[in-house]
Amino acid sequence: MEPRFAAISNLAKVRFELDGRTCSSIEGFWQGLKFPDEKDRARLATMSGIEAKEAGDTAPKAASFAYLGQSIAMGSLEHHALMERACRAKFDQDARARTALLATGTRTLTHVVPQDSKNIPGVVMAEIWTRIRDRLRQQIGQG
Numbered sequence: 001m002e003p004r005f006a007a008i009s010n011l012a013k014v015r016f017e018l019d020g021r022t023c024s025s026i027e028g029f030w031q032g033l034k035f036p037d038e039k040d041r042a043r044l045a046t047m048s049g050i051e052a053k054e055a056g057d058t059a060p061k062a063a064s065f066a067y068l069g070q071s072i073a074m075g076s077l078e079h080h081a082l083m084e085r086a087c088r089a090k091f092d093q094d095a096r097a098r099t100a101l102l103a104t105g106t107r108t109l110t111h112v113v114p115q116d117s118k119n120i121p122g123v124v125m126a127e128i129w130t131r132i133r134d135r136l137r138q139q140i141g142q143g
Contacts, residue, residue: 005104007097008129013048014097016090019068024048029086030120031056033065075119083120084128091132101133102140109133 007014010026021041023029025048032044034056044055064073072078091098109129111122 005100007094007100008104010125011049011053012097014090014094016086016093018086018089021045023086025052026083026086026090027052027056030083031059033067033082034059034062036060036062036066080120080124080128083125084131087128088132088135091136098136101129102136102142104133 006012010030013025015022015024016026017023018029021029023032023045027049028044028047031047031052032041035041035044040059044052047055062074064071066072067082070078072082091101109126111125111129113122116122117125
């Protein structure tokens, strides 16, 4: 049985579509951004879990990435906004993930990993989830 809140995780296999691309997880989407080649991005978009994380570790180091014709600096506010759009798509499109996020009620959300991201730190990820949860709660009359 899957833990109650597992679908919230970026590693969770939760399919969503963003800007015409179907992704198997937030992690696959995020790690794919590290690659300049569309074939690599498409390959990572099919991944989830540790497989996606480890595949991203093989990406060339870069200070920015291109997305929809725009150059976005790693770790910038634009990068954070793109991640929020992806997470919003995930929770809007998948009932299991949405239910898990709403089940957190009004608890303080955290994102703690062994090695925090320099690009999207855990505190930023938790803030993204909280904003999405607050919007969803308002939509269903709980906020």
